[in-house]
Amino acid sequence: MNNSLVGLILCMLTAASGASFLQEDEPDTRTCMSCRILDKWNNSVVNCDTVSGEVRMARLLGFVEGSLAMEAPEEWRRFVLGSVAEDGLIDFAGSPVPLEVPHSTAVRNIDGRVPPGVEFPEDIREKLRSPLVAAGIARFDGTVYVHIRSMAGIYGTVYCFDEDDREVVWEARTSSSVETDDLVIRTGINPRAVEIKANDSYVVVFGKSTREASVVAFDRNDGREVCRATFITSANGPVPSDHEPVRIAAGKQRRGGKSAGVPRTMCPTGASST
């Protein structure tokens, strides 16, 4: 009885939140970073046959860096540029860059390569103790951003905490395997290797796997997701993106304060672009 009642209430809440989604404005493609990056992928890479694969991927890379005002990690850059085969086809499986996490920000576990001077909150420290996680770390202006992902590859999470008081300010999920409000399982978007970087605006997780490269960006201050773009290729070349606004419901919560878990689209109107 109680379970049914709770279920009913949950259903009503879900429906209500779904209705609110429907009332939201359509994403503004001029300002939605995901839209712009995926449009660039579709128009300048997938549906462009007038220039070589090298030119297309170089422009895509520059576009991503320009949109984020951030230099992509060297390994990720090489991975993207290396996806162009000799015959001009683009296929991430053919990139000569290995998928391991070789980057300087990698933190295998708490006893391994930890950047000096970083004291982790206890619960994050516990997560990092596991030999079954891979982690990356970025620091910017007194704040630490740790991306922890299970080696089993289900999902990853970005934790943001203050370097001084070690209080977790926000956390956000980076995997898109379970990311919609109705818990639809999405397949394929599960990068095997990720790197994390931060600048004064964004925290960005760069992912790569045998069939895709991805970029997930969060607002540095509140963890709001501002960009999620995945570039997929097959043996026959790049696959067009069926980009649609994805509702992020379970991606984020603020600890020790008000809940910030308000469902939102991944194309927030007014997301900064320039």
Added chain:
Amino acid sequence: MNLVGITYRAASQLPAQFRILLLVFVLHSPISCLAQDWNEHTFLAGGFDEYRQVRHFFLNMNADTEREFRFHSSPKISIYGNWLAIPTRCENEGGGLEFESQLKNEFLGFVEGRLNLEVPNWWKEEIRAFDLRRPTNEWQVPGMSAPGNMQESNGIRHPADTVISELSQLTIVGNVAQVDFEIPFEFEFSVKEQWVDCVAVIAASDGRAIATCKSQLGVRHDLICFNSDQKLLWKSEVKTHPEFSFGSSGPTRRGFVQLVSNGTAVAVFGVNHLAVYLEVFDLESGAVICRFSTFQPAFEE
């Protein structure tokens, strides 16, 4: 007025040869240390200060400052940084012409992503063809890729002998609106000049239009915004060139200019006898968002 301003004013009165000598003297003097405290405001202001700042950063660039420069929060500084870093990165990473080409394509993507604008194809070709190994105060011939007609642009290759009556009948078809307008008096005056080289007009929202008129004389030209009542809403200057504000001497020079808008800003993509340039202005106010020019002085000194 500060010392730099006085020097600049004095320099502008001198013949070209003396200006160069004075410039070399100033850049080697302690005055140049003033350029270290640059900021976005002075950068956007253009002119002599900017010349020195760009030079200062280029000469003192290391791996850290290069990244700071390339990914600065200011679009102007980051775009300049990505452009200026191309030869350095080619040298450091041992890349040849192929690598330089890749970096130029990354630069073009960077410009599009940073400014949220579509770069015209002819401008891309200009950038790709630009010889970074030669300082632009040596003669290069930019403009080889600029279209000679309107086939791909909303710019109007306007021959100098076109009379004003033809321009007043312009009809601009934008993505969402068709705007009929007449050229405001101020602009009409400049278009009537016999040295007009290129006129570009683009429709904006609310029946407004943005226009620019490039002359064969001088390097700068105005960008104006006006409404259907011919009322001038704002006017900004397209500098095209960071160093000197006065006109060039010698034979007349041809060029090309095209306007592109993304709904919040308008970009002037242009090429003249000195440089390939891009300047971006706020659509509402005409405030400068970004200025970029391939013109740089000789860095080898």
